[in-house]
Amino acid sequence: MTTQPYTRQDTSRLSNGWISYRVGQFSLAAQWEVEAGQLLTLFGPSGAGKTTLLRAIAGLVRPQEGSIRIGDRMVFDSDSGLFVPPHRRRVGFLTQGHHLFPHLTVAGNIAYGLARATPAGRQRRVAELVEMFQLNGLEQRRPDEISGGQQQRAALARALAPSPELMLLDEPFSSLDIELRRTLRGELREKLRAAAIPAILVTHDIEEAISMADQVQIIEGGQVGAAGNPLQLLGQPGQGRVARLVGVENLIPMVVTSVQPQDGTMVCARQDGGSPRLEVPLSDVAQGDQVTVGIRASDIILSDSEPRGSSARNRLPGVVSDVRLRPPGYQVTLDCGGLDLSCHITGTSLNEMGIRSGDSLWAVFKASSCFLVRD
Numbered sequence: 001m002t003t004q005p006y007t008r009q010d011t012s013r014l015s016n017g018w019i020s021y022r023v024g025q026f027s028l029a030a031q032w033e034v035e036a037g038q039l040l041t042l043f044g045p046s047g048a049g050k051t052t053l054l055r056a057i058a059g060l061v062r063p064q065e066g067s068i069r070i071g072d073r074m075v076f077d078s079d080s081g082l083f084v085p086p087h088r089r090r091v092g093f094l095t096q097g098h099h100l101f102p103h104l105t106v107a108g109n110i111a112y113g114l115a116r117a118t119p120a121g122r123q124r125r126v127a128e129l130v131e132m133f134q135l136n137g138l139e140q141r142r143p144d145e146i147s148g149g150q151q152q153r154a155a156l157a158r159a160l161a162p163s164p165e166l167m168l169l170d171e172p173f174s175s176l177d178i179e180l181r182r183t184l185r186g187e188l189r190e191k192l193r194a195a196a197i198p199a200i201l202v203t204h205d206i207e208e209a210i211s212m213a214d215q216v217q218i219i220e221g222g223q224v225g226a227a228g229n230p231l232q233l234l235g236q237p238g239q240g241r242v243a244r245l246v247g248v249e250n251l252i253p254m255v256v257t258s259v260q261p262q263d264g265t266m267v268c269a270r271q272d273g274g275s276p277r278l279e280v281p282l283s284d285v286a287q288g289d290q291v292t293v294g295i296r297a298s299d300i301i302l303s304d305s306e307p308r309g310s311s312a313r314n315r316l317p318g319v320v321s322d323v324r325l326r327p328p329g330y331q332v333t334l335d336c337g338g339l340d341l342s343c344h345i346t347g348t349s350l351n352e353m354g355i356r357s358g359d360s361l362w363a364v365f366k367a368s369s370c371f372l373v374r375d
């Protein structure tokens with residue numbers, strides 16, 4: 001195997017810093033810290049400054065103020081005037097377009113960053129990466145003679161070949177289809193962890209952020225907003241702004257009608273006090289308080305009869321008012337008596353159940369799938 005075990009000395013491979021950068025009308029203020037083998041995801045709308053931040057870390061632009069450490073080396077410090085140029089920062093940078101050199105073979109591309117190795121050392125490292133990224137047999141092909149997935153694998157291999165101290169990934173898989181994206185990101189995550197390389201990933205894809213990241217930062221308008229655990233922050237975002245940004249499908253204005261500390265739950269009703277009622281996790285609010293309850297569409301199960309003997313606390317009858325394609329599946333809207341619930345199901349479930357507008361169904365979900373959202 002090519003990947004090094006995580007050793008004690010690798011723990012010095014921490015990358016961190018902060019910058020303040022103004023360009024044209026745009027200003028960016030950010031700070032970050034990623035440990036060896038960990039992955040930080042930057043999540044935010046288009047134009048938020050995500051690419052600009054990666055470019056600053058790579059040394060492609062020079063912030064007015066800040067300090068940047070990559071591994072055990074300072075590469076930028078505005079106070080002392082230190083600015084290490086990009087080619088000496090030991091950073092791997094991968095973007096959506098693979099940017100392989102069209103005139104070089106796969107092997108030639110992977111060897112590109114290994115100019116300082118001996119010919120034998122270079123050959124060995126190329127062979128390792130070819131093996132690691134399953135490019136066997138394609139070594140002598142040029143980029144236009146391999147598939148899109150193979151091109152992106154070759155680009156990853158090229159970026160990892162010189163053993164960078166930090167990997168920067170700017171929406172690297174967004175041009176690939178969903179299956180390939182899942183496979184590649186799993187492989188990449190495993191390789192970065194095994195080689196103890198810290199990484200910063202920009203993505204628009206919530207599934208990608210949750211499955212790959214150890215921590216997430218939300219960037220909006222050049223500012224870092226919320227930061228934290230991916231599942232908590234993106235899966236059950238407690239802030240209204242973040243919930244809207246990550247597209248929580250159900251955000252329901254409700255009122256707390258009773259609290260049940262013994263169960264760790266409370267009951268909420270529509271704001272006019274009417275049904276349906278929802279059981280949600282206990283929070284530091286009081287009876288009578290107005291709240292917004294968030295539920296992910298993918299956390300709701302649809303059933304064609306009233307589920308009995310189920311531990312799920314929420315079971316709402318409703319009528320299907322809309323069915324539409326929402327890859328990778330379908331979005332079914334269920335009118336539960338004045339409360340429209342958006343539910344996400346697979347195409348297989350949709351076909352098996354033969355769901356159509358006008359059908360009577362039950363929406364089933366756990367209390368713990370509900371979360372309170374604050375503005």
Ligand code: ADP
Pocket residue numbers: 023024025026044045046047048049050051052053
């Ligand atoms: P993101 O990657 O989050 O979509 P970018 O980092 O590409 O966003 O861009 C953030 C903002 O910075 C945009 O408004 C963009 O127009 C602006 N920007 C980036 N580079 C320059 C530049 N060289 N001159 C002027 N504005 C720039």
Ligand code: MG
Pocket residue numbers: 050051052
């Ligand atoms: Mg960008």
